[in-house]
Amino acid sequence: MKETIINVENITFHYDQEADPALDQVSIEIHKGEWLAIVGHNGSGKSTLARIINGLYLPNQGSVRVCGIELSSESIWDIRKHVGMVFQNPDNQFVGATVRDDVAFGLENNGIDRDEMIRRIEWATKKVKMEEFLEHEPHHLSGGQKQRVAIAGVIAVQPDVIILDEATSMLDPVGRAEVIQTVRELNKQGILTVISITHDLEEASKADRMIVMNAGKKFAEGTPDEVFQLDQQLVDIGLDLPFPFLLSRKLKEAGVSLQNHHLTEEGLVNELWTLLSKV
Structure with a gap:
């Protein structure tokens, strides 16, 4: 039986109470060890859902549980220990002068002692094949390399879940392939449960399971094979097959x-x- 690591139950979220909700009575389960792709056009609610799972927003209604912890204003930082996030623009994520400093940032914030920090930096950069770039300045790296460093910074903190929020959308095909392959290997090794937020159905087709969002609601759910049987219905809501x-x-x-x-x-x-x- 699959273990549920994240449970989202009937959540509603408004950016503006006078406008339609960004999320409207959405419920999903995410299983430990899976790769889940959440897809939809711009404004479908997929990124809002990701930010709620990570505790960046709190739902107006409904509940979210991550690793048994219920999301609330008091539990946000506990939630974020379990869920890491890689965003769209790699240049907006760096805070360190070198790759080593950047990967160390999250560890320092979590009060990890120096010896353990050194071990984790070496482990994380090796996992993403960036161990030879530890003294490089991040802005000299390629887009794909920058995102791999961002992933190293997340996994060094050892969360259970990583969210890729359109993390490959600004990369060229080579950089996109690098990032997807890196995360796939981490997923297969049992290190991470992966939630990929994307509008790219070709990228989503490689996931174990897909959820399609439309107008703040869950439009479809299933394996990629099952979802793509909807064919023209996906095109009708603005997605490219x-x-x-x-x-x-x-x-x-x-x-x-x-x-x-x-x-x-x-x-x-x-x-x-x-x-x-x-x-």
Whole structure:
């Protein structure tokens, strides 16, 4: 049986009490060790939901429990020990003159002693393959490297959950791949439960499970395969279907006997190769 690490129950949140709610009676469960993608167009409520889980906002109604702790104004700092967050713009996240100083920042705030701090900095930077850059100035790094340093700063504090809030949206394809691969390895090693907030359905297709947000409500939930069966309904709410999925559909419509609508280029290429080998 899957262990629930985060439980969000019937939360409503208003930025402006006279406007429609940013979140309207939203309930979700997040399981320990999973990779959950929360997707939606701008204004769908996905980033607001992430900020509530991290304790940056408190819901107007409903409840949130993280690792058994109920979110309240008194428990915010306890919640944040369990949930780390990496934001969209890597240049806005750095506070240290070097990579070492930046990764140390969260540890110093948590009162970690010096010997343990040194051990964690070395461990975290090695996990994200940035151990050779400890004395580098962050602003000289590439976008992907900056986000990997931001991830190192989060995991050094040893939270249970990491939230990627559009953390790859400002990166080039190489940097995006670096960050996703880094977090995937940490997830597979059992170090982190991952919540990815994104509008990129191709990125979301690699998650264990997806939640689609629309107009502050939960629109759909399921595995990527299940969610992408909604097809045109996702397009109608402003989302772009992954290219491999669209190409799979076009090939099937053209008479190619594919068994699946593929979510990844690798899966599509492998099935096409199998078909060609039979010709």
